[in-house]
Amino acid sequence: MDRSNPVTKILRGLALLAIGLFFLFPLFWVALMSFQTNEQILRIPPSIVFEPTLSNYWALISGRLVSTAGVLEIKFMGNLWNSVFLSTTSVALALILGVPAAYAFARFRFRLSEDIAFTLLSFRFAPPLLVLLPLSLYFQDIGLTDTYVGLIWVYQLIALPLILWIVRGYFEDISPDIEHAYRIDGHSWWKTFTKIALPLARPGIAAAALLSFIFCWNNFIFALILASAGKQPVTVGALAFVTASGIQYGQIAAAVILSILPTLLLALYAQRYLVEGLSLGAVKG
Amino acid sequence: MAATTATQPTASPRKSRLGPALLPYLLSLPALLVCIGIIIPFFTAVWYSLQRYNLNLPYLRGFVWFQQYIDLFSDPSFWHTVQVSLLYTALTVILELLLGLGIALLLRRPSTLHNIMSIALLLPLMVAPAIASLMWKLMTHPDFGILSWLIQQVGITNFRWAAAPSSALFTVLLVDIWVYTPFMMILLLAGLRGLPKQPFEAAELDGVPASFVFFRITLPMLTPYIITAALFRMLDSIQQFDIIYAMTQGGPGDTLMVFQVMAYLDFFQNFNVGRSAAVLMVLWAIAYLLSNVFIKHWLRLRERARGAA
Numbered sequence A: 001m002d003r004s005n006p007v008t009k010i011l012r013g014l015a016l017l018a019i020g021l022f023f024l025f026p027l028f029w030v031a032l033m034s035f036q037t038n039e040q041i042l043r044i045p046p047s048i049v050f051e052p053t054l055s056n057y058w059a060l061i062s063g064r065l066v067s068t069a070g071v072l073e074i075k076f077m078g079n080l081w082n083s084v085f086l087s088t089t090s091v092a093l094a095l096i097l098g099v100p101a102a103y104a105f106a107r108f109r110f111r112l113s114e115d116i117a118f119t120l121l122s123f124r125f126a127p128p129l130l131v132l133l134p135l136s137l138y139f140q141d142i143g144l145t146d147t148y149v150g151l152i153w154v155y156q157l158i159a160l161p162l163i164l165w166i167v168r169g170y171f172e173d174i175s176p177d178i179e180h181a182y183r184i185d186g187h188s189w190w191k192t193f194t195k196i197a198l199p200l201a202r203p204g205i206a207a208a209a210l211l212s213f214i215f216c217w218n219n220f221i222f223a224l225i226l227a228s229a230g231k232q233p234v235t236v237g238a239l240a241f242v243t244a245s246g247i248q249y250g251q252i253a254a255a256v257i258l259s260i261l262p263t264l265l266l267a268l269y270a271q272r273y274l275v276e277g278l279s280l281g282a283v284k285g
Numbered sequence B: 001m002a003a004t005t006a007t008q009p010t011a012s013p014r015k016s017r018l019g020p021a022l023l024p025y026l027l028s029l030p031a032l033l034v035c036i037g038i039i040i041p042f043f044t045a046v047w048y049s050l051q052r053y054n055l056n057l058p059y060l061r062g063f064v065w066f067q068q069y070i071d072l073f074s075d076p077s078f079w080h081t082v083q084v085s086l087l088y089t090a091l092t093v094i095l096e097l098l099l100g101l102g103i104a105l106l107l108r109r110p111s112t113l114h115n116i117m118s119i120a121l122l123l124p125l126m127v128a129p130a131i132a133s134l135m136w137k138l139m140t141h142p143d144f145g146i147l148s149w150l151i152q153q154v155g156i157t158n159f160r161w162a163a164a165p166s167s168a169l170f171t172v173l174l175v176d177i178w179v180y181t182p183f184m185m186i187l188l189l190a191g192l193r194g195l196p197k198q199p200f201e202a203a204e205l206d207g208v209p210a211s212f213v214f215f216r217i218t219l220p221m222l223t224p225y226i227i228t229a230a231l232f233r234m235l236d237s238i239q240q241f242d243i244i245y246a247m248t249q250g251g252p253g254d255t256l257m258v259f260q261v262m263a264y265l266d267f268f269q270n271f272n273v274g275r276s277a278a279v280l281m282v283l284w285a286i287a288y289l290l291s292n293v294f295i296k297h298w299l300r301l302r303e304r305a306r307g308a309a
Helices: A006-034 A055-062 A076-107 A113-123 A130-140 A148-175 A177-184 A191-202 A202-218 A221-226 A233-246 A249-269 A271-278 B012-017 B023-048 B067-073 B076-106 B110-121 B123-128 B131-141 B144-155 B164-195 B198-205 B210-237 B242-248 B259-268 B273-308
Strands: A064-067 A070-073
Touching: A006 A148, A006 A177, A006 A249, A006 B076, A006 B123, A006 B131, A006 B164, A055 A202, A055 A249, A055 B259, A055 B273, A064 A249, A070 B273, A076 A113, A076 A148, A076 A191, A076 A202, A076 A233, A076 A249, A076 B023, A113 A148, A113 B023, A113 B273, A130 A148, A130 B023, A130 B259, A148 A202, A148 B023, A148 B242, A177 B012, A177 B242, A202 A249, A202 A271, A202 B131, A202 B144, A221 A233, A233 B131, A249 B123, A271 B123, A271 B164, B012 B198, B023 B273, B067 B273, B076 B164, B076 B210, B076 B259, B076 B273, B110 B123, B110 B164, B123 B164, B131 B144, B131 B164, B131 B242, B164 B242, B198 B210, B210 B273, B242 B259, B259 B273
Parallel strands: none
Antiparallel strands: A064 A070
């Protein structure tokens, strides 16, 4: 392919350019909008030369949206905090629950083990509303509607299957011989698990945790149904914010940027793990 | 179980490996318990789907066997939903597959530029679909959207993107393709780079034309990856909610009324719990069949990747 003629080379270059434009331009453009005033945004023709302003971000951070119509209180930073809190605790809980289970499925052939593992996996593929709609009625009865506990519990539907299956694959790739030797030396099962198995599976656990954090962060439907304004993460909050703020386009753009920045940075920082997790175990890095 | 004695070394490796027979159950029990709470609503949904149950008319609630399903199957709006969902799934999966495969082939040879590109293309996949919809709404806004402006420059006026029935599907497809094509690309790129080198080297030595190499060597060897990726995306796409809800709420009218949006509106706007549950059960049946096929292909692919490593 290297000996290809200049025409193919130019075509390949153009194709790459078009792909780069299509996938990166929206991010670039919305980022630009977030530094513009409404007047600059509404200017025709649109221009990439403008005096950047931080006022949109400032309005979001201070929680006060000043416009000609008056002052509007917004709780966008609260939504952002909810996302951080919900995603972090959900992944932490899923790790505590999921890693030992993944170890059990990888190391022991016990009765029903495959059935249980597949049942947990099948959650990932069931329509979320099928569970959420009845759950919303139950949550009203038992007082879990609009609570962090209820949401974190339901977020396990996202995080747990991922962690269980990715980490299980990792444990299966590690030869059990080292663990056997360590146990024969007289160490307890628990010590073998924490001192030998866990450190060896660390890359897999990192990949699974990263991936489930991103999926929890990006989830929309769970909180849409089970949480009201005070507990909503940014995905739902940003949509509500659009309705509330109306024509404050610069602030909407800034809200978009603030809500995607954490996952984008995380992805860039740990992209190797991410690719490994995303390729469904079809690649071993 | 933490207290293992020093007399253990004489035990056979098999026994020491198993530990207490209850250990695996103890390890997986917490995860299981958390999920049982979530299985119960599933059975509740089955139960609801066999009832006449409207939150507005609680006194009419009653068990009606399969009447909900019979009503649903004789309702043209349900078949419209089936049609829209299948069309949406087919279009997203096919377009994302073709585009993802194209990009993977372009980026196949590892080089600095290609690696930077493949990392940059991860970014849209990291954006929450609901937020991505918001971004595209900003870009297609009739007053200031950059895309609305661009399309006017090439002479197309009055193109209303998601607001018009004729272009709503196109607009929503764009968002879906923007978000999910990178997923196809990653999986197919991993597949391409993992293929054995010999057949390609031999073909190059023999001067075999590129199209022959692609259709006779690359494509057949890549098929397991293509099938797995396509099935995975099908499963997600048939259940698409976030993008469609955030862009148009299933509209304009019922243009984009897919399964989950229909069930959502039945529940929260019409308070018709029974019908909403029946719609979801139909979707669940489709997803269940697909997921079984997917899991089979996925496990086989994983075994292959392991064997090759």
